[in-house]
Ligand SMILES: Nc1ncnc2c1ncn2[C@@H]1O[C@H](COP(=O)(O)OP(=O)(O)OP(=O)(O)O)[C@@H](O)[C@H]1O
């Protein structure tokens with residue numbers, strides 16, 4: 001998208017909604033322009049009538065008029081700015097919300113591509129730049145352009161020859177600043193990328209704090225941080241330098257102009273073509289014009305920064321949500337699942353991760369997947385709620401190809417207990433409730449009882465209202481697992497996907513978790529990635545997954561007899577508790 005297209009897009013999507021407020025701010029801008037010009041103009045009668053003619057009445061009136069002009073300027077400037085600030089913040093929130101929605105609803109494939117820190121940078125810094133583009137540009141374009149026009153009017157009124165001389169300087173100033181704008185767009189893109197890298201790095205540090213400690217990599221990380229921050233510092237310095245580079249240019253040009261002007265004005269006075277009062281009024285107008293000229297000259301810099309931020313953000317906002325079948329709902333009755341000749345490849349991989357996979361899971365039954373690490377078990381699980389879509393073949397739930405139905409209706413019927421339990425830094429109750437926000441307290445208590453959470457929750461100082469920390473750091477591994485089972489249980493969905501945790505727990509907790517799982521999966525279609533003997537023995541059917549395909553299937557006894565791979569796997573990997 002070109003710069004103009006981006007600005008049009010920003011205008012249509014955001015600015016347009018606030019036209020009436022913006023219009024109001026433009027009216028105040030007119031008042032700023034009018035009062036500023038009045039100030040410059042009033043110096044003419046002030047000098048002529050008061051100092052030269054010594055008029056007593058005007059000696060009272062002109063200072064009052066000057067006072068009124070200044071206060072009008074102040075108040076209208078305040079109002080014009082405050083209206084635009086609130087418009088800017090509204091727009092900022094709208095954009096942030098759009099990015100947030102896009103992140104929350106984007107599919108896993110998109111999220112895999114970029115570090116979360118980059119998204120944080122988009123949400124904070126990039127959005128600020130767009131906000132500035134929207135508000136500053138409007139303010140500068142209206143207030144400063146109008147003020148400049150008014151002041152030029154005064155200048156021409158006082159002496160057109162002098163005014164023509166002064167006006168030559170304006171294009172010079174803007175040419176100098178224009179080239180800076182382009183450069184600024186480029187550097188600011190680089191800076192934002194660096195900013196994203198720094199945020200991503202920080203998130204990694206927080207997540208891996210323990211690992212840093214045990215491997216004693218504090219110095220190493222300090223060095224890395226120093227590198228990233230140094231880079232960020234240098235980029236920011238570059239931006240600041242380009243920005244203030246306008247100062248010497250503008251000051252030099254102003255000096256040149258005023259010097260030349262005094263010479264030129266002097267010669268006009270000597271030829272009696274200019275009076276002293278006109279000259280002072282003219283000079284005041286010109287000095288007051290300095291600020292708007294300077295702002296207008298640097299306007300391009302802000303515009304370029306905003307455009308480059310929009311270039312990064314708009315694709316995220318516009319990202320198409322994969323779900324094209326929002327209206328068609330999947331009806332789950334029996335809960336049978338079938339993989340028909342399914343192929344799947346991760347975007348960043350050369351090879352297919354799943355190859356010609358055929359699996360049949362009967363409704364209400366307990367089916368297990370076993371296989372070596374990296375065989376593709378979690379991948380298979382991920383395809384059922386459509387976290388990813390197969391590249392070939394189809395997956396059916398109750399004989400309906402899930403690709404044709406809304407994500408909402410599919411996921412509505414599925415519960416997931418993942419390998420690495422994910423919890424929120426919130427109360428225990430809210431964590432359980434996450435699967436059913438309107439659950440009654442009774443339902444929550446029941447779910448936590450059935451999942452053996454009750455005993456540890458009751459020991460907590462605040463019971464169900466205890467905050468568990470980031471991803472549940474204040475809970476033990478087994479407690480976290482039981483909590484995530486309680487959460488899954490509350491949903492009462494027809495299909496349950498379970499990625500059994502590989503970490504082994506003590507026998508007592510283990511058997512509790514086992515019982516909790518049994519309660520959870522009773523009468524439900526369950527697909528579990530099994531690591532434990534008790535799980536595989538419990539299964540109606542087991543699929544042995546090898547290298548992305550089914551190597552054998554059957555129950556535990558059958559497989560022990562017919563599959564060497566299973567036997568080997570059973571001997572070496574399955575925890576026999
Ligand atoms: N998000 C991803 N992007 C790219 N490749 C992936 C992704 N997730 C998994 N893979 C790859 O797909 C293959 C199968 O991974 P998967 O997680 O399904 O294995 P698994 O059978 O669940 O193993 P484990 O028992 O260790 O959990 C692996 O080679 C892995 O590197």
Ligand SMILES: [Mg+2]
Nearest residue numbers: 377378419499
């Ligand atoms: Mg796995």
